[in-house]
Amino acid sequence: MMEEHPARVAWRALRRAVWAADPPPARPASTRWPALAPYLGPIGLLAVVGLFAATLASENERHLPGLVTIVFAALTVxxxxxxxxxxLLAWRLTVVALSVCTFNPPAGAPWPWNPVLVLGSLLVVAVVAARVDRPVLVWVGLITSVPVLTLVDRNNQVGVLALLLTLLVLGDLVRGNRTSRRALAAQTALSEREAERRAVLEERARIAREMHDVVAHHMSMIAVQAETAPYRLADVREPARQEFVAIADAAREALTDMRRLLGVLRSEPTGPQTAPQPGLADLDGMVDGARRAGLPVRLEVDEPLAAVPGPVGLAAYRIVQEGLANAARHAPGGEVRVVVRATAGALTVRIVNTAGSPGSPAGERGSGHGVTGMRERARALGGAFTAGPLDDGGYAVDARLPYEEEGATR
Incomplete structure (x- = not known):
């Protein structure tokens, strides 16, 4: 990239110094000294009134008309x-005051200006030097030097210019220090966010690795054993063969879902983000798989469900999937009824299972994360979720998943 010509840079800096907008204000005093914030306004007003009165008293020594004295005092404060x-506006007003308030100075005065204007001008130059960048600051120093060189006595010019240069340099150092601290704070915050993001990615990669090495291995073994069992065992009847097929299908489907989850955990750019997600249209296939696994399931779905958005359909699919898994685990031998209905602006899902058969083995007790996951899916969509035992020993899961219909207005 070509560097800009110095003359153009200087011209742009001059325009900013003379008539451009001021830089953003520094940190407000109310945030630096919150305890003094209620008193800063009244104190500042009293100080300005006092300086105005002091300026009037000093300007009276010039023996100027009363209106001119008031104008000079106003230009001073x-x-x-x-x-x-x-x-920057304050500095521009200061230059005007230094150029105008010079008429008929008192005899023997070392400066053509009143003391309030002299001290105020030094304060303005110091503050401006700490607020503007260096090219603008150079023009501020040059323009401020003009009334000094033209109106101040030659014996005092060197001292005034040295003081002016000192204020400019100190102000520039203060601005540079403040800019460096802000850049350091921003870089520190960025580094902390990057470290947090890296820690999250490392933890997700570790979880994905553990799932791949442990769970995926066992699921693959289940699928292989279920597929080869009919050939390794003698006299396998057709119902048992179909059950082995159902176990193998369920294991392969679980592996597919796990690979999709592993892709999300590893933040892979392709695959999981573009892979189709299951929805309401896949409920029949999931229920058929549960039936082949020996779970008596009856599915009741209201048609049509085309207006149901994809995220709602995915949540309903996962809730039904977890409900069937819980019924098979905790109430083996019991019958399951799944009802999915689309009402006005909401999809209701109800999963009811009866108590397990008396002679069936009790499934192992889970950690309760399945119910928690179903509840979180419903609440993520702004819906409602309830789950609990029934009086006859069964269990019921109810979820209401709201959605906005096409063409509807809030």
Whole structure:
């Protein structure tokens, strides 16, 4: 990239110094000293009134008309009023005051200006030097030097210019220090966020690795054993053969879902993000698989369900999937009824299972994460979820998943 010509840079800096907008204000005093915030306004107003009165008293020694004295006093305190929020405007008013308030100075005065204007001008220059960048600051120093060189006595010019240069340099150092601290704080915050993101990615990769090495291995072994069992065992009847086929299908389907989850955990750019997600249209296949596994399931679905959005359909699919798994685990031999209905602006899902058969073995007790996951899926869509035992020993799961119909208005 080509560097800009110095003349163009200088011209742009001059325009910013003379008539461009002020830089953003520094940190407000109310945030730096919150205890003094209620008193800063009244104190500042009293100070300006006092300086205005002192300026009137000093300007009276010039023996000027009363209106001119008031104008000079207003030009003297006006930069101080604009200084907190508009430092460049305050400096421009200061240059005007230094150029105008020079008529008929008192005899023997070392400066053509009143003391309030001298001290106020030094304060304005110091604040501006700490707020603007270096190219603008150079023009501020040059323009401020003009009334000094033209109106101040030659014996005092060197001292005034040295003081002016000192204020400019100190202000630039303060601005550079503040900019460096802000850049360091921003870099520190960015590093902390990057470290947090890296820690999350490492933890997700570790979880994915553990799932792949442990769970996926066992699921693959289940699928292989279920597929080869009819050939390794003698006199396998057809119902048993079909049950082995159902176990193998369920294991392969679980492996497919696990691979999709592993892809999400590893943040792979392709595959899981574009893979189709199951929905309401896949409920029949899931129920058929549960029937082949020996779970008596009856599915009741209201048609049509085309208006149901994809996220709602996915949540309903996962809730039914977890409900069937819980019924098979905790109530083996019991019958399951799944009802999915689309009402006005909501999809209701109800899963009811009867108590398990008296002679069936009790499934192992889970950790309760399945019910928690179903509840979180429903609440993520702004819906409602209830689950609990029934009086006859069964168990019921009810979920209501709201959605906005096409063409409807809030």
């Amino acid at each position: 006006a930069p101080l009023l604009a200084l907190p929020r508009r430092p």
